[in-house]
Amino acid sequence: MFAYERKVHFEDVDAAGIVFFARYLNYCHEAMEAFFGPLEGGYERLITERHIGLPAVHVEVDYRGPLRYGDQVTLHVTIPHVGRSSTKLKYDFFRKRDGAHVATVVHTCAVSDLTILKSITIPDDMRALLLQHAP
Template identity: 50%
Template structure:
């Protein structure tokens, strides 16, 4: 089961080559991850600001197939590729809404982290349950 986040390329997200700047894709995936964590009470905001638990990236791979331009809309499908004790690997598949073209696939390994001590933590139970639910098979 995956969660889909719909995201239009913004006016200021293109570069001097006229296509969506490659680093922007990671902003979008983070937004998709935040939407994903809406499945936990209080969401990502509460994790960060009250529970002081973050999910910094430790590893990432990205493959791009199709450039996006201003006016394009990406559908970002988020699923869980792997689950460890303290880490979760999110996989984002981006397609272009207008024609379904495969835009990019990104894998993002994050580690549950105590933001005050910056040390890793076992995945909190509610996060783990949510992640399990969206595990790709």
């Protein structure tokens, strides 16, 4: 399991003072970028030099409780599936002040060559990292 922590910023909340629902996906992308940090050059090099992307092909979100401005949230990232050219990342959101499990996101990505916009076989270094966090 990989853990990513962040603070809820003012720009993340709606008029009710809770995190706007779509911002959860931004948090997931931040966590995904951090997840791939151990690869040489990290996520940035995947995109800019290796031209490998992970476009979303399916996303499921279950909301269980609110996050508010100023909350600290920890995302636990696990990998429930690694296929030939796709993978699933599961993000469980925990509010730090009370440990409440406030949301779960399951994000299916097609590993793709960004120059031709076609799926590719997951490179060995990516596969190894993904499998480190698989059940």
